[in-house]
Amino acid sequence: MRIPIVGAGATGGYLADLLTAGGRDVTVLVRARTRNRLAASGLRIRELSGDVRTTAVRAVVADEIDSAFDVVIVAVRGDAVGTAVVDLAPAVGPLTHVLSLGNGMAQLQALRHAFGDNRVIGAAAEMATSLVDGIVDVSMPGVRLKIGPLEAMGSSLEAVSAELGVAGVEVTVVDDITSVMWAKFVFIASTAVLTCLTRGTVGDVASVDVEHALADAVLDEVLSVVEQETDSLPSTEGLRDMLKDPAWRFGPSMFRDLTAGRFVEVGVLTELAAGARRRARVTPLLDAAIVGVQLHNSRLA
Template structure:
């Protein structure tokens, strides 16, 4: 199975490298500047466990030579529109697209562009970032992928995807309700991102000051209410896990949303928090803490645009 990984950043680069190491036929679709870095340094993963360096197969948009069997879409939501243009030649009649973007809005975009019969749902969990040299730094051992048909069916193509993604150096599962799994991840990342943004610090820094210990729980409750209104209620055990993660004393954990904010980069505010709060408003669900975090990040984006 020919696999095209769209993007070789902190997420796509990590999982693509693991697939490459496992002997899968992997090519990365990247921008010219990223291609130059990877050709010069290799695709490097540091942090947890031994350092890894692989020599990846790379193409830029003008070099895509025809359809691939599986497209793993790993760009940030802010880069989705140009990525869809770049990967057009890679999508044929037998191509399956699995997106690993945050939020849910991208599913509507992909379904409109290619049809639900081409697009699987996907959830990826990994805590990584890019170093100044362009290397992938894994910050914690967590690394897993779940995929599934949007209607929950156990289809033949899901089995084909499972055969190539399974056993490749990370945990993998097929979900019978992938859209709900995507919603639950959305609630987790929005909770962590909003907490970091409002506290202007890590989980541990928030927990260490008066009034910070229950901030994660209060934000998570707002997100869970939105998910329930959308028909994807968060089980208590899952919600307890989100609260535990966002209330650990001494934790240095931060969301990529917050790391982008601190670095002065563009953030996924609209895809992660803006869309969530808009759905909350449409459903009559009050989300004052999520609204405030969204406002702060929008001010950041306006300042960047000036």
């Protein structure tokens, strides 16, 4: 299969690296500046050891796409989805699958609107990477990827799963991918609000807030919005327990970027806030986290 990955940042870059190492036919669709960087120095990956390795990848810009591909993977920030839809249109044919790797649900909806439920595959990826000065920093090796159809498809996703399932990429096909994606959305939003508000990991907060009032309040606030948006949300009691675990020294990518002094992509939180406004929900903790991150970003401008 021919696989273009839209975006070569922390998510798309790491996936392109692993799929290329696995012998897959991978192309990355990027802007001209990124293509020039990749042509000059390759895709650079920093392992946990601190060693940096380089992978040669085929990189193209939008006007160089002249035929349809088999599986298109969209791995861009939420605010870049509209442009990505236009750029990748020539790559999407009648039999093309479009896989959404965005953390929010808005990206999925945009792709569904553009290409239809018969082409778009829902997905939830578990990985820990950051883009630092053009290098993909890997905090947790490997990718765990769940995929699933949004409606009955004319072909099985097993072939797609087999193509993406190279060394370092564990792929599982699930029936109810929408529930999985909403669960990930709640996970990211709640851990991001908690850690960005306090500037501490989940475990740091749990060690100080021994009654766990803040963790409960954050999760309840997130759920007050999401439960109005979907009836496909699985139980979150396991997540509630995790948010109270003093041994869980976890911080999501927003927290890692914030504490490292890098620009923070806050799209998941602003998407949640927009849902709160639609539902007339009051979300002071979410709003405070967003303002804090936006202030941080403004100081970097």
